Amino acid sequence: MANRRDFIKIAGLGTASIALANPALKALNNTFFSPADPLSAGLYRTPMVCEICFWKCAGWTYKKEDGTIWKLEGNADDPNCNGRLCPRGTGGVGTYLDPDRLKTPLIRTGERGNQTFREATWDEALDYIAEKMKGIAAESGPESIALFSHRTGSAYFNDMLKAFGSSTYAAPSYAQCKGPREEAFYLTFGETIGSPERTDIRDTKCLVLIGSHIGENMHNGQVQEMSDAIDKGASIITVDPRFSTAAGKSKFWLPIKPATDMALLLAWINVLITEGWYDKEYVEKYTFGFDQLKAHVRSFTPEWAYGITTIKPDVIRDTAREMFNASPAVIIHPGRHTTWYGDDTQRLRTVAILNALLGSWGRRGGFYNPDRISLPQMPGPEFPKPARTWRDYYPDKYVLAGEGVSNVLVDASIPDGEREPFVKAWFVDATNLIETLPDKRRTLEAIDKLELIVAVDIMPMEITGYADVVLPEATYLERYDDIRVSPGRVPTMALRMPAFEPQYNSKPGWWIARELGLKLGLKEYYPWENIEELLEWQLKQVDSSLDEMKRIGVKVLPRSYDDIYFAPGEDIEFGTATGKIELYSTQLAAEGFDPMPKYTPHPQPPEGYYRLIYGRAPMHTFSRTSNNQHLRNLMDENNVWVNPAIAKRWGIENGMEVWLRNQDGVVSNFPIKVRVTERIRWDSVYMVHGFGHGNKLLTRCFGKGASDTQLITNVKIDPVMGGTGMRENFVTFLFEPEEVIS
Numbered sequence: 001m002a003n004r005r006d007f008i009k010i011a012g013l014g015t016a017s018i019a020l021a022n023p024a025l026k027a028l029n030n031t032f033f034s035p036a037d038p039l040s041a042g043l044y045r046t047p048m049v050c051e052i053c054f055w056k057c058a059g060w061t062y063k064k065e066d067g068t069i070w071k072l073e074g075n076a077d078d079p080n081c082n083g084r085l086c087p088r089g090t091g092g093v094g095t096y097l098d099p100d101r102l103k104t105p106l107i108r109t110g111e112r113g114n115q116t117f118r119e120a121t122w123d124e125a126l127d128y129i130a131e132k133m134k135g136i137a138a139e140s141g142p143e144s145i146a147l148f149s150h151r152t153g154s155a156y157f158n159d160m161l162k163a164f165g166s167s168t169y170a171a172p173s174y175a176q177c178k179g180p181r182e183e184a185f186y187l188t189f190g191e192t193i194g195s196p197e198r199t200d201i202r203d204t205k206c207l208v209l210i211g212s213h214i215g216e217n218m219h220n221g222q223v224q225e226m227s228d229a230i231d232k233g234a235s236i237i238t239v240d241p242r243f244s245t246a247a248g249k250s251k252f253w254l255p256i257k258p259a260t261d262m263a264l265l266l267a268w269i270n271v272l273i274t275e276g277w278y279d280k281e282y283v284e285k286y287t288f289g290f291d292q293l294k295a296h297v298r299s300f301t302p303e304w305a306y307g308i309t310t311i312k313p314d315v316i317r318d319t320a321r322e323m324f325n326a327s328p329a330v331i332i333h334p335g336r337h338t339t340w341y342g343d344d345t346q347r348l349r350t351v352a353i354l355n356a357l358l359g360s361w362g363r364r365g366g367f368y369n370p371d372r373i374s375l376p377q378m379p380g381p382e383f384p385k386p387a388r389t390w391r392d393y394y395p396d397k398y399v400l401a402g403e404g405v406s407n408v409l410v411d412a413s414i415p416d417g418e419r420e421p422f423v424k425a426w427f428v429d430a431t432n433l434i435e436t437l438p439d440k441r442r443t444l445e446a447i448d449k450l451e452l453i454v455a456v457d458i459m460p461m462e463i464t465g466y467a468d469v470v471l472p473e474a475t476y477l478e479r480y481d482d483i484r485v486s487p488g489r490v491p492t493m494a495l496r497m498p499a500f501e502p503q504y505n506s507k508p509g510w511w512i513a514r515e516l517g518l519k520l521g522l523k524e525y526y527p528w529e530n531i532e533e534l535l536e537w538q539l540k541q542v543d544s545s546l547d548e549m550k551r552i553g554v555k556v557l558p559r560s561y562d563d564i565y566f567a568p569g570e571d572i573e574f575g576t577a578t579g580k581i582e583l584y585s586t587q588l589a590a591e592g593f594d595p596m597p598k599y600t601p602h603p604q605p606p607e608g609y610y611r612l613i614y615g616r617a618p619m620h621t622f623s624r625t626s627n628n629q630h631l632r633n634l635m636d637e638n639n640v641w642v643n644p645a646i647a648k649r650w651g652i653e654n655g656m657e658v659w660l661r662n663q664d665g666v667v668s669n670f671p672i673k674v675r676v677t678e679r680i681r682w683d684s685v686y687m688v689h690g691f692g693h694g695n696k697l698l699t700r701c702f703g704k705g706a707s708d709t710q711l712i713t714n715v716k717i718d719p720v721m722g723g724t725g726m727r728e729n730f731v732t733f734l735f736e737p738e739e740v741i742s
């Protein structure tokens with residue numbers, strides 16, 4: 001086995017160009033220093049919370065005496081990172097320094113999407129937006145203005161719109177990401193998983209990864225814990241059609257036929273029950289519906305699943321026994337990006353049920369009970385109750401969705417027969433919707449109908465090209481945001497504060513939201529003048545202060561109760577209708593869905609086509625880092641992985657450029673290089689999401705690699721919560737570009 005360092009490559013990878021070796025700094029632990037005082041000769045540090053992904057690691061921005069950046073480093077007290085940033089976090093310097101950044105507010109002068117803007121002052125840009133918003137509110141109601149946001153500090157814009165009268169809000173991290181798993185676990189255990197995940201990987205003896213590709217999916221603390229668990233002898237079972245980094249560390253790799261996971265999961269349940277390999281006491285005490293489940297899975301034998309999944313029956317039995325032997329210190333990991341095939345909530349229900357049978361929920365090495373601190377809000381007026389929400393517009397759709405569904409807001413922006421669209425304007429904050437939502441043509445159709453699009457971003461991205469007004473935000477190294485209060489084994493608070501003045505004419509999100517709020521006549525909702533006043537007040541309520549947080553960056557608080565795991569024999573009331581862990585879901589049954597998960601076959605690729613699957617690379621985050629010079633040095637384009645047998649059939653050689661065409665005739669805008677590798681099944685091709693940028697203002701990454709989103713035109717909607725299943729798209733190879741239909 002490669003050693004731990006080879007595997008995680010957290011801090012260090014490719015950072016030589018940014019971080020100069022400094023023995024004085026290495027000797028430092030977490031001694032307290034005021035940001036005003038030098039750490040050692042000519043070095044200063046400021047608390048930082050990383051915004052390169054949503055793990056939100058806390059750390060420090062180190063500056064040199066001349067005020068320039070030296071490097072970013074993790075805060076040793078932060079349980080999300082334990083003092084180490086991942087390569088993306090370290091390379092975040094490149095986001096701050098990117099010369100292509102948005103520099104000043106812009107107002108569109110030409111057609112949407114044509115990138116013709118004039119520069120404007122903040123006053124002018126915000127007046128323009130406020131006037132438009134008032135006009136739209138007068139005609140269609142304030143709730144017709146929808147907010148899409150995905151960032152730390154979403155609350156600033158969300159609260160401004162709520163004060164204005166709109167709760168029409170969605171984050172792509174729900175219906176394009178973790179929504180199915182959150183609902184599945186909520187339906188089963190009465191609680192969601194949350195972020196960071198409550199998986200007790202550190203102490204697990206067996207970790208089962210289904211799709212979830214930890215290691216390439218570089219969620220820092222999770223990767224560190226997995227590597228610690230491996231060192232302590234935990235076994236890893238990876239179910240993935242691709243030989244992922246995690247597969248390389250696994251005792252068992254199950255190269256499953258894509259889209260058939262449900263059959264494997266049901267067969268595992270069948271084996272656990274048939275063999276008696278489950279936690280009888282736990283199941284008896286805590287669960288509801290065991291007898292129904294037992295009858296339900298009777299025919300889902302490993303032999304049945306073999307024909308569907310291509311995983312041999314003895315492997316299914318051996319892996320089931322491996323899980324049982326480790327139980328309750330076993331985790332069937334719920335994954336994070338779970339919107340795959342449209343029956344995703346049901347697939348994640350089988351994952352939840354397996355965990356329940358093995359007694360891992362609430363047990364050491366399984367799932368712990370997280371704790372977090374909640375910071376009080378400054379007293380102010382109540383938000384008005386919005387006249388309508390998207391649920392009034394679609395009363396029968398996705399009643400079990402616990403959050404706003406971004407694709408539903410897109411649908412609600414397009415006239416529906418005679419019906420006026422519910423949504424008339426988009427306020428898009430820190431999400432590149434064009435590349436983030438599948439079915440780009442539908443996104444563009446909606447955009448075409450809108451009366452106003454505002455984009456708050458740091459870079460000229462695909463979405464900013466379609467905006468009427470573009471507002472340049474200061475990067476995370478140049479601004480305050482709300483205090484990070486991530487859940488974890490212990491509650492923590494972490495401060496993000498500016499290490500630098502905002503470059504160019506950019507402004508922090510809190511300032512933009514507040515100024516616009518004032519222009520909309522919402523002054524009473526802003527009992528604070530500037531963010532420091534607000535943060536100071538909030539921190540005082542929990543016996544801390546801004547000064548303290550500036551010194552320490554991260555404050556670890558005691559747990560409110562000693563309840564991280566269930567006590568032996570403890571009586572527990574779960575947050576479900578029956579108060580039990582629902583193997584049989586009464587709520588799904590009440591809403592007319594299958595109360596226990598069933599296997600439904602999904603189409604397989606037609607002759608000459610291959611399933612398009614996608615994932616993460618350790619050195620990039622979605623589409624947001626592809627222009628970052630430091631991270632580009634590590635990877636500057638994506639490749640398409642093709643199995644050697646298929647490459648041979650097509651006469652494709654390693655490194656050759658191809659265009660991809662999907663089942664609907666859509667051809668990738670840009671060519672992509674082929675990586676011929678045994679690490680992918682013959683029926684699929686794989687690429688990393690986030691490349692193939694079409695905005696020329698991204699001077700470094702324009703046209704590098706291909707966009708998976710462009711090829712995802714067939715979307716399978718999850719009927720339970722509205723998630724967008726994106727993996728039922730099939731592609732073939734072209735050697736010359738054809739007409740592009742994107």
Ligand SMILES: Nc1nc2c(c(=O)[nH]1)N[C@H]1C(S)=C(S)[C@@H](COP(=O)(O)OP(=O)(O)OC[C@H]3O[C@@H](n4cnc5c(=O)[nH]c(N)nc54)[C@H](O)[C@@H]3O)O[C@H]1N2
Pocket residue numbers: 053054177178210211212213214216217218219239240241242244256257258259260261335336337338340613614615616617618619620621622686727
């Ligand atoms: N470096 C980096 N890390 C990140 C991110 C990032 O952008 N960059 N993003 C973060 C976010 S928000 C998320 S949601 C997570 C996403 O990360 P995960 O939740 O781990 O994503 P998945 O979609 O589960 O994983 C993709 C894997 O699924 C496999 N796969 C494809 N189809 C199938 C199938 O039918 N069955 C099975 N069993 N496997 C299949 C692919 O081969 C690939 O290895 O990553 C997080 N971590």
Ligand SMILES: Nc1nc2c(c(=O)[nH]1)N[C@H]1C(S)=C(S)[C@@H](COP(=O)(O)OP(=O)(O)OC[C@H]3O[C@@H](n4cnc5c(=O)[nH]c(N)nc54)[C@H](O)[C@@H]3O)O[C@H]1N2
Pocket residue numbers: 051150151172173176177178336337429430431432433435436437438456457458459461463473474475476614615621622623624625689708709712726
């Ligand atoms: N095809 C495809 N689609 C996907 C996925 C996939 O794997 N494939 N993954 C899905 C998942 S799991 C998720 S969570 C979503 C992620 O969806 P997004 O969060 O939309 O992903 P990004 O592409 O990183 O876009 C982030 C945008 O915010 C901007 N930005 C970055 N930092 C800041 C900041 O500090 N302030 C402001 N105002 N803007 C900032 C970036 O420039 C960029 O325009 O995508 C989903 N969509």
Ligand code: SF4
Pocket residue numbers: 050051052053054055056057081084085086087088089090218219220221
């Ligand atoms: S995992 Fe990496 S990119 Fe994400 S917050 Fe942590 S350091 Fe930043």
Ligand SMILES: [Mo]
Pocket residue numbers: 173176177178336337
């Ligand atoms: Mo995600």
